[in-house]
Amino acid sequence: SAVISQKPSRDICQRGTSLTIQCQVDSQVTMMFWYRQQPGQSLTLIATANQGSEATYESGFVIDKFPISRPNLTFSTLTVSNMSPEDSSIYLCSVLKISSYGYTFGSGTRLTVV
Amino acid sequence: QQQVKQSPQSLIVQKGGISIINCAYENTAFDYFPWYQQFPGKGPALLIAIRPDVSEKKEGRFTISFNKSAKQFSLHIMDSQPGDSATYFCAGAGGTSYGKLTFGQGTILTVHP
Numbered sequence: 001s002a003v004i005s006q007k008p009s010r011d012i013c014q015r016g017t018s019l020t021i022q023c024q025v026d027s028q029v030t031m032m033f034w035y036r037q038q039p040g041q042s043l044t045l046i047a048t049a050n051q052g053s054e055a056t057y058e059s060g061f062v063i064d065k066f067p068i069s070r071p072n073l074t075f076s077t078l079t080v081s082n083m084s085p086e087d088s089s090i091y092l093c094s095v096l097k098i099s100s101y102g103y104t105f106g107s108g109t110r111l112t113v114v
Numbered sequence: 115q116q117q118v119k120q121s122p123q124s125l126i127v128q129k130g131g132i133s134i135i136n137c138a139y140e141n142t143a144f145d146y147f148p149w150y151q152q153f154p155g156k157g158p159a160l161l162i163a164i165r166p167d168v169s170e171k172k173e174g175r176f177t178i179s180f181n182k183s184a185k186q187f188s189l190h191i192m193d194s195q196p197g198d199s200a201t202y203f204c205a206g207a208g209g210t211s212y213g214k215l216t217f218g219q220g221t222i223l224t225v226h227p
Contacts, residue, residue, distance in 0.1 A: 001160075031213045042203060042217045043158070092157055096213055103148065103207075103215060105157035 002027055006093050006106030013083055013113050020079045021109045023093030028073040030098040034066070037090040037108070046091075049076040083113045118206050120218025127225050133191040135202055135221045142185070143209020144216075149178065149189045150203045152220075158203060162189070194225045 003026040013019050023032065032049040047055040047068055055068035070076040080087055093106040119138045127133045139147075145166055150158035164171045164178040164187065171178045177190040191198055204218040 033214065042220045043215075045214055048214065094215070103160065105150075105159070107157045110155075
């Protein structure tokens with residue numbers, strides 16, 4: 001399975017600022033996703049990161065708030081923009097290799113907005 | 115949004131007992147049903163997964179039972195150990211949701227020594 005490096009692992013940010021989270025995979029993957037996990041809750045898909053084109057966002061999530069880039073098959077970034085305390089969550093990168101139909105998750109970024 | 119409903123929310127089991135977590139799905143196009151285990155401060159890790167062409171899959175102490183007609187599947191943890199204490203998530207993927215996992219609400223499992 002793929003090995004994911006997600007950075008930063010945690011951060012405390014001031015409201016109104018932005019944070020960019022990086023996801024680096026050790027091998028080429030077919031699909032990359034970004035999830036949000038609010039405290040004590042399940043995982044909710046934010047968007048699918050598409051290589052070289054705009055990400056596909058799920059209902060309730062918009063590009064202006066969560067811009068995503070995926071310049072190649074092994075790297076993606078998620079930016080949380082104009083943060084408020086409600087954005088305090090764990091943000092997780094996930095990848096899928098079609099060949100093995102195996103999903104792998106990064107260890108997550110624990111974001112606290114104060 | 116097609117849901118996956120998971121129960122119970124929390125479960126307490128004695129060491130050596132059997133832990134059972136249940137899930138029900140709505141999307142009949144789903145063709146992949148994984149279970150994930152998550153420890154505090156970590157990302158979810160794949161535990162075991164099943165496709166709807168089989169009714170049961172076993173890997174060590176972990177077994178998935180799948181009932182396609184009822185649109186239900188369950189995770190059985192045999193001989194539960196304190197180290198199994200974690201949050202467990204079921205999920206489904208496939209069809210028009212290809213590649214995207216839809217997660218259940220999660221079950222917090224506590225195994226007492």
